[in-house]
Amino acid sequence: MTDLDDYTKRLAEQARVAARKLAAATGGMKDVWLHRAAELVLSRRQELIAANEQDVRLAPEYGLTSAAIDRLRLTEERLVGIASALEEIALLPNPVGEIIDSNVRPNGLLVTRVRVPLGVVFFIYESRPNVTVDAAAICIKSGNAVILRGGKEALHSNRALHRLLAEALVACGLPEHAVQLVETTDREAVGRFLKMSDKIDVTIPRGGKSLIERVAQEARMPVIKHFDGVCHVYVDQSADFEMAERLVINSKCQRPGVCNAAECLLVHAACAEAFLPRVGRALQQAGVELRGDARTRALLPFAKSATEQDYRTEYLELILSVKVVDSLEDAVRHIEEYGSHHTDAIVTNDLNAATLFTTCVDSAAVMVNASTRFNDGGEFGLGAEIGISTDRFHARGPCGLKELTTYKYVAHGSGQTK
Numbered sequence: 256m257t258d259l260d261d262y263t264k265r266l267a268e269q270a271r272v273a274a275r276k277l278a279a280a281t282g283g284m285k286d287v288w289l290h291r292a293a294e295l296v297l298s299r300r301q302e303l304i305a306a307n308e309q310d311v312r313l314a315p316e317y318g319l320t321s322a323a324i325d326r327l328r329l330t331e332e333r334l335v336g337i338a339s340a341l342e343e344i345a346l347l348p349n350p351v352g353e354i355i356d357s358n359v360r361p362n363g364l365l366v367t368r369v370r371v372p373l374g375v376v377f378f379i380y381e382s383r384p385n386v387t388v389d390a391a392a393i394c395i396k397s398g399n400a401v402i403l404r405g406g407k408e409a410l411h412s413n414r415a416l417h418r419l420l421a422e423a424l425v426a427c428g429l430p431e432h433a434v435q436l437v438e439t440t441d442r443e444a445v446g447r448f449l450k451m452s453d454k455i456d457v458t459i460p461r462g463g464k465s466l467i468e469r470v471a472q473e474a475r476m477p478v479i480k481h482f483d484g485v486c487h488v489y490v491d492q493s494a495d496f497e498m499a500e501r502l503v504i505n506s507k508c509q510r511p512g513v514c515n516a517a518e519c520l521l522v523h524a525a526c527a528e529a530f531l532p533r534v535g536r537a538l539q540q541a542g543v544e545l546r547g548d549a550r551t552r553a554l555l556p557f558a559k560s561a562t563e564q565d566y567r568t569e570y571l572e573l574i575l576s577v578k579v580v581d582s583l584e585d586a587v588r589h590i591e592e593y594g595s596h597h598t599d600a601i602v603t604n605d606l607n608a609a610t611l612f613t614t615c616v617d618s619a620a621v622m623v624n625a626s627t628r629f630n631d632g633g634e635f636g637l638g639a640e641i642g643i644s645t646d647r648f649h650a651r652g653p654c655g656l657k658e659l660t661t662y663k664y665v666a667h668g669s670g671q672t673k
Contacts (some may be wrong), residue, residue: 263447267454273430274400283347288346306415322512372398374456383461384412481645484514491603492525550579585611
């Protein structure tokens with residue numbers, strides 16, 4: 256057995272032991288840990304920023320785009336946000352032990368369905384060190400041990416954050432190995448973990464398409480995933496133009512490097528002549544490169560010609576594909592053909608159009624007169640989420656505390672026999 260085999264097996268076995276202990280921890284113990292971790296993030300923020308600066312300096316060597324470097328960077332403001340997220344999760348109800356439903360059988364047997372942790376989560380992610388804390392917090396709160404495998408571009412930041420999380424676990428009487436960080440950058444380590452279905456209950460990849468495809472192909476355990484965030488904003492013929500412009504700009508520009516940012520704008524032909532020049536100028540002023548079909552370019556001469564591939568692309572930067580459609584039904588067909596079932600929005604003042612759109616668009620989140628950026632665990636009231644799933648099983652949309660649990664049946668009797 257190689258050193259890498261020994262290392263990955265040790266982490267997985269330690270996580271399995273920690274998961275058993277953590278399943279019995281009270282909600283109060285987990286909340287104390289969350290509060291303590293938040294305190295440490297704030298009190299040692301200079302240490303965290305110093306570690307993060309090492310990663311930011313090395314970022315060009317890894318070929319990171321400006322958007323990726325932005326995701327990597329930790330600032331005072333972002334650390335305050337990380338601490339606040341920990342405090343917010345502490346305020347959420349403890350999902351473990353919740354009775355989902357119950358019934359008394361004719362023989363007097365009380366049958367209950369009780370929420371329980373999944374067990375051990377293997378979480379793989381890229382670039383964003385704040386995700387280290389979010390993932391750890393949501394796993395511990397839901398009673399799961401977690402093995403964190405961040406990208407090499409954030410290794411110094413993740414090590415510093417993990418030290419604080421582990422220190423808080425020990426101080427609060429929780430198992431130290433409930434949160435572990437994979438510190439080797441060897442990509443083969445991921446393959447080792449993906450084969451450990453006897454020790455790891457679920458894998459959650461959060462990153463680029465190639466990473467997620469690899470995990471989906473190699474994992475021997477269930478995977479919660481999404482491949483792409485090709486998100487659309489459809490502006491219906493009845494839309495309020497001021498609202499539509501505001502929502503398009505926010506969906507595309509507020510943070511272009513995330514999975515719920517808009518990548519395609521669809522505009523009804525009946526309002527394209529009036530609306531497209533207006534929103535086109537605003538997008539151009541915001542630094543967005545537009546790529547459109549022939550009808551779009553007739554109204555926006557500065558737009559580049561869109562290819563078939565453009566409409567399938569998750570740009571994750573200030574590029575937006577645009578298309579004029581003849582009807583709401585055409586918009587729905589375009590989204591079905593080119594979208595990724597992540598987040599799609601309609602801007603309309605027509606209730607029937609909104610109802611048809613939300614019924615026919617088969618995405619994890621469908622927005623009516625709201626930015627695509629709201630498909631987020633915190634914005635949906637779930638607290639920090641560990642990812643957004645476009646699967647149908649086991650979870651869909653933002654994966655919060657309940658999405659990291661399963662259930663078991665517990666029956667209480669008084670001596671009944673069959």
